[in-house]
Amino acid sequence: MRNTTATPRFLTLALALLLALGGLVGPTSAAAKSGDYLRKDLRKEQQAISQSRAAALVKQRFGGKVLKVQRKQSGDRLVYRVKLLQDSGRVRQVTVDARTGAIIGG
Template sequence: MKWFNRMVRSRFSKAGVLALVIACVVLQSPAVIAAPFLLAEVSASDAASLVVKKTGGKVLKVTEEERDGRWMYRVKVLLPQGRVKTIMVNKETGSVGG
């Protein structure tokens, strides 16, 4: 019976250690770390920063509007070439349109 108790204890401790290692790996995976940020909306200043990064221009105005059931930021930007362009940024995903 002693050998059985030792075997059960060693099996559970190995299983416990394995479960702990798996939990640590899963909790540190990029998907789990990024999950809370995927639910957060993009702010107006974030939208402006995304447009500046994409175009290299200067943001003139940021407004919010609904298009086809989706909330978007309308970002008016002065391009380095001197033209003014309106670029849409999805409020939920941060994707930058043309």
């Protein structure tokens, strides 16, 4: 005579094993996707001008003293916000496209 309690127990163990293995696939896929984003961000950074270059461009165009440079994301564009103290005493904020070096605001 066959033991009928072994079959449900086996099915329960098999199901638990499948669920556990399925959980391993999800995080791997998510990690791969986040890796894609990291690589994309790295490519953007490699194409960008430096903060010091952005500061030099602004200083050359407007004169004065650079107070602060911050790299920011503006929509789909990476920019530098350069805060400048002009010779007139006026504080000015200038936006520079981090990829091209073009002054786009300020």
